Amino acid sequence: MTDSLLFRAPVSEDELPDEIYRAICQLVLDYSGLSFGDNSKFIVQKRVAKRMAALQEDDYQKYYYHLLYDRDGHRELDQLVELLTTGETYFFREMNQLNAFIHEILPEIMDADAAREKRNLKIWSAGCASGEEPYTLAALLLEKSLPSEWNIEIFGSDINRALLHQARAGVYRENSFRATDDYFRAKYFERIDDKTHRIRDEVKKYVTFGWVNLYDVRRPLIFGEVDVVFCRNVIIYFDKAGKKRVIDSLYERLRPGGFLMLGHSESLLNVSTKFRLRHFKHDMVYQK
Numbered sequence: 680m681t682d683s684l685l686f687r688a689p690v691s692e693d694e695l696p697d698e699i700y701r702a703i704c705q706l707v708l709d710y711s712g713l714s715f716g717d718n719s720k721f722i723v724q725k726r727v728a729k730r731m732a733a734l735q736e737d738d739y740q741k742y743y744y745h746l747l748y749d750r751d752g753h754r755e756l757d758q759l760v761e762l763l764t765t766g767e768t769y770f771f772r773e774m775n776q777l778n779a780f781i782h783e784i785l786p787e788i789m790d791a792d793a794a795r796e797k798r799n800l801k802i803w804s805a806g807c808a809s810g811e812e813p814y815t816l817a818a819l820l821l822e823k824s825l826p827s828e829w830n831i832e833i834f835g836s837d838i839n840r841a842l843l844h845q846a847r848a849g850v851y852r853e854n855s856f857r858a859t860d861d862y863f864r865a866k867y868f869e870r871i872d873d874k875t876h877r878i879r880d881e882v883k884k885y886v887t888f889g890w891v892n893l894y895d896v897r898r899p900l901i902f903g904e905v906d907v908v909f910c911r912n913v914i915i916y917f918d919k920a921g922k923k924r925v926i927d928s929l930y931e932r933l934r935p936g937g938f939l940m941l942g943h944s945e946s947l948l949n950v951s952t953k954f955r956l957r958h959f960k961h962d963m964v965y966q967k
Contacts, residue, residue, distance in 0.1 A: 695724040699739045703727065703759075706746055711760050711838060712894030712921035726762040730755065757840075764916075766808035766842045770815050770851075771858040773911065776940055779961035780907065781819050784938055788906050789825075791936065799830045801905040803932065805893060806913035807835035810846025810886070811855055814878050816909070817885040818867045834902065836891035846888050849878035894921065896928040904934040912942035919950070926951045930967060939965040 700723065704715045715723055727742065734755070736742050746752045746759070771777065785800075792798060800820075804813040813835035820831055837843050852875050856864060868876040891898050893913070908929050914922045929939060930953050939954060941947070947954055947965060954965040 695720065695727060695739055699743050700724070702743055703746065706743075706756060707760060707763065708918070708921070710756055710894070711892055712917045712925065713760065713763060714916065714918035714921060715763070723763065726759060729762060730759050733758075761839045761841055764808075764837075764839045764842075766837070766839055767912075768808045768811045769855045769857050769859075770811045771863070772812065772815075773943055774858065776911075776943070776962045776964070777815070777819060779959040779964055780816075780938075780940065781823065783959045783961065784907065784964065785820075785823065788938075789829075798826075798828050800825075800832070801902075802831075802833045802907045802909065803902060803905045804833065804835040805891070805908055805910040805929065807837050807846060807888070808839070809842045809851075809855075810835055810849065810888065811851070812909060812911070813846075813886045813888075814849070814867075814882055817882045818863060820885070821867075821882065831885050833886045834905075835886060835888045836893075837888075838890065838892050840890055843888050843890060849883055851876055851878070893925045893928065896924065900932075902932055905932055905937065906934060907938045907940065908933060909940045911940060912945065914941070914945055914950075922950045927953075930954070933967045935967060937967045939967070941965065 697720075700720055704723065707713055707715065727739070731737065731739075731742050734742070734745070736745070746756050749755070788800065792800075802813075802816055804816065807813050813833045817831075817833055825831065835843075835846060837846075850871065851868075856876070864876065867879050867882050869879055870876055893910075894917075910925075910929060914925055917925060926939075926947065930951070933939065938957075947956075954967060957964050957966045
């Protein structure tokens with residue numbers, strides 16, 4: 680994209696011109712790796728219009744130039760990307776994979792670490808949205824009653840700061856509990872009212888949250904090596920080059936023998952050959 684980009688289509692208050700739509704999508708792609716095709720124009724236009732209203736701007740082309748040239752354009756791009764990330768999640772999502780982690784992968788990690796006299800378990804929930812996944816992992820580990828000498832660290836990251844704020848608060852409504860049985864809800868949540876529950880402090884103490892743009896391969900370096908990465912239903916939003924870039928970065932953050940948990944609709948086929956696919960009783964999982 681060049682600074683001399685000119686748009687031939689007229690700017691309309693009602694419809695986002697195709698040229699400007701593609702230019703904004705390119706900015707979003709370059710910044711975050713998120714890829715939006717022609718079939719996503721309606722949803723992108725709605726999000727752009729919301730940001731334009733916040734800025735009291737009524738011209739699509741001027742908004743694009745604001746993103747591209749304004750002194751705080753990078754902050755506005757950050758705001759737009761936040762609106763474009765949906766953050767759909769809930770507790771105990773894809774339970775087959777969670778069972779594979781708790782009943783098969785975790786004992787394997789513990790046996791290997793015990794042999795090295797190492798007692799650290801580091802888990803990264805990449806793209807954690809409002810925090811249901813890392814809190815689920817913490818609750819499942821508490822159910823395992825790991826020996827007290829084990830140091831458990833669970834890090835949840837997302838590009839959406841508003842969702843991270845919700846995650847740190849740990850307050851959830853009914854939609855987050857669609858796959859949660861009464862036992863876990865009673866044991867690990869405090870009831871606020873008929874519609875909301877708060878995660879208990881005994882779960883929260885194992886989880887920290889931070890802002891990470893997965894497309895920026897330098898950012899995850901702060902973690903050091905981790906034992907398991909949960910990056911479920913995230914790479915579906917990247918194009919092929921973006922998938923490869925993110926997966927390569929996750930590979931570098933995993934210790935030798937570490938595990939990568941993707942969503943059931945996701946695969947490393949034509950993306951990476953660095954992992955081997957392990958067949959467990961409950962699910963199939965990628966291993967470094």
